[in-house]
Amino acid sequence: MNSYTSDAEPPVAYHPGSAEYDEHCAGFQLRERHQPAHVVVARSAGDVVAAVQHAAKSRMPIAVQATGHGLANPLRGEGVLVSTRRMDSVDVDPGAGTAWVGAGARWRDVIEAAAPYDLAPLSGSLPGVGAVSYTLGGGIGLMARRYGFAADHVTRLEVVTADGSLLTVSERDEPDLFWALRGGGGSFGIVTALEMALMPVARLVGGGLMFDLGQTPEVVSAWLRWTATVPSHMTSAMTTLEISHRHFAHVQIAYLGSAQEAEELVAPLRALKPVHDGLQEVPYRRSDTVFSEPDQPHAYVGDNVLLPAIDEERLRDAIAVSAPGRSVPSIVSVRHLGGALSTAPRVPNAVSHREAKYLLCVVGVVAPTSTSDAASARAVQDELLAGWSGTAVGSSPNFTFGRADQRSAAEPFDAASRGRLLQLAHRYDPAGLLRPSFVIAGNG
Numbered sequence: 001m002n003s004y005t006s007d008a009e010p011p012v013a014y015h016p017g018s019a020e021y022d023e024h025c026a027g028f029q030l031r032e033r034h035q036p037a038h039v040v041v042a043r044s045a046g047d048v049v050a051a052v053q054h055a056a057k058s059r060m061p062i063a064v065q066a067t068g069h070g071l072a073n074p075l076r077g078e079g080v081l082v083s084t085r086r087m088d089s090v091d092v093d094p095g096a097g098t099a100w101v102g103a104g105a106r107w108r109d110v111i112e113a114a115a116p117y118d119l120a121p122l123s124g125s126l127p128g129v130g131a132v133s134y135t136l137g138g139g140i141g142l143m144a145r146r147y148g149f150a151a152d153h154v155t156r157l158e159v160v161t162a163d164g165s166l167l168t169v170s171e172r173d174e175p176d177l178f179w180a181l182r183g184g185g186g187s188f189g190i191v192t193a194l195e196m197a198l199m200p201v202a203r204l205v206g207g208g209l210m211f212d213l214g215q216t217p218e219v220v221s222a223w224l225r226w227t228a229t230v231p232s233h234m235t236s237a238m239t240t241l242e243i244s245h246r247h248f249a250h251v252q253i254a255y256l257g258s259a260q261e262a263e264e265l266v267a268p269l270r271a272l273k274p275v276h277d278g279l280q281e282v283p284y285r286r287s288d289t290v291f292s293e294p295d296q297p298h299a300y301v302g303d304n305v306l307l308p309a310i311d312e313e314r315l316r317d318a319i320a321v322s323a324p325g326r327s328v329p330s331i332v333s334v335r336h337l338g339g340a341l342s343t344a345p346r347v348p349n350a351v352s353h354r355e356a357k358y359l360l361c362v363v364g365v366v367a368p369t370s371t372s373d374a375a376s377a378r379a380v381q382d383e384l385l386a387g388w389s390g391t392a393v394g395s396s397p398n399f400t401f402g403r404a405d406q407r408s409a410a411e412p413f414d415a416a417s418r419g420r421l422l423q424l425a426h427r428y429d430p431a432g433l434l435r436p437s438f439v440i441a442g443n444g
């Protein structure tokens with residue numbers, strides 16, 4: 001254990017060779033890991049301020065990590081990694097229906113804190129994901145069509161900018177940053193905590209219908225037709241995946257309403273006779289059963305496009321990349337958007353492309369140490385998504401996994417928003433010290 005040499009209050013820093021350094025550099029994404037010169041394990045906003053001030057004084061690059069699910073731009077042998085893992089407190093104000101969420105809190109922490117008050121956050125498919133970074137990237141969750149992007153429901157943030165200033169950011173204070181941080185990602189500072197509205201949701205009808213991959217053509221066709229008819233209380237996705245060497249098409253459903261209504265709505269999909277039917281009414285704290293995603297760290301690369309419509313035949317062709325026997329196993333997932341996601345929030349924010357109706361995402365699961373695996377998976381994704389570039393309206397920052405080249409198949413922001421985000425990134429980090437995983441094109 002060492003500390004910085006400085007006249008200001010030095011935060012404790014860990015260096016290569018220590019157990020703490022290894023623990024805090026490790027994360028969910030195993031393809032790469034941060035290898036900074038210093039790791040600061042922050043326990044408070046004051047620790048983050050001190051770490052950033054020390055790094056800024058020496059003009060060292062600064063990165064931040066909560067869980068490592070979104071790692072894409074690791075520090076290599078230089079700079080300071082601020083680990084927020086210990087800043088995982090969640091304070092719920094049941095009267096106001098809000099939660100003050102620490103930078104290191106995972107969705108499961110927020111879900112657990114909100115549940116006793118019959119409230120729920122706008123969390124996503126995997127409760128192990130960090131709530132703050134997910135929200136900074138927009139956040140498309142299980143109740144997205146009913147309530148919109150997670151970023152639309154942020155009311156206040158506390159952020160440490162690249163010069164070490166601690167700012168309160170809200171509609172009134174620092175309105176430019178309030179716009180940028182809600183959807184524009186981590187290019188403007190380290191958010192130490194944020195306040196989000198919770199939804200009056202205690203239960204949902206959620207789970208998956210699993211079909212044999214051979215049924216995919218009819219499942220694709222039925223699911224797409226079905227999405228054109230369902231109310232905004234229904235949010236769903238369709239994913240092709242492999243479990244124990246068997247391939248399935250998995251329809252993931254989250255419905256905010258009664259079991260009886262869900263039964264009637266889902267009848268056309270059940271008529272295709274799923275091999276497994278896991279749909280049931282559950283408390284929101286069991287919302288992980290909607291996607292049933294594996295919670296073990298692994299290595300992956302992925303990208304996405306946002307689409308105004310999906311041609312059924314082309315989607316069937318796209319899904320063929322996840323068929324058994326391919327040299328690079330890929331997971332293809334389509335999320336149904338629209339509903340409240342199409343409506344801009346009262347206070348505008350940086351989330352772009354609200355007109356999209358579907359998100360098409362391809363993820364390749366690769367061997368942790370193999371760069372050739374990752375390159376092959378990338379090649380498959382680039383080719384597949386390039387085929388959609390003519391119709392894509394953009395991409396989602398949150399579904400760009402491990403892109404070391406920082407390029408997505410489509411632009412995450414509309415031109416005006418991108419220009420404004422770049423200006424603000426230069427204003428709040430003029431020396432380009434921050435090293436976010438999601439980089440706005442043209443910044444650095």
Ligand SMILES: Cc1cc2nc3c(=O)[nH]c(=O)nc-3n(C[C@H](O)[C@H](O)[C@H](O)COP(=O)(O)OP(=O)(O)OC[C@H]3O[C@@H](n4cnc5c(N)ncnc54)[C@H](O)[C@@H]3O)c2cc1C
Nearest residue numbers: 066067068069070124125130133134139140186191436437
């Ligand atoms: C299995 C899986 C499921 C997912 N499901 C969804 C989903 O349903 N919906 C959705 O919208 N997204 C989803 N995502 C994407 C996820 O929201 C992003 O990858 C997000 O960045 C992860 O945040 P994290 O804190 O967990 O990861 P980290 O790797 O810890 O953080 C990712 C990056 O965010 C930045 N960052 C982290 N903390 C801060 C901070 N306090 N201040 C400023 N910047 C910060 C840093 O640049 C960091 O590298 C999923 C990802 C995975 C791997």
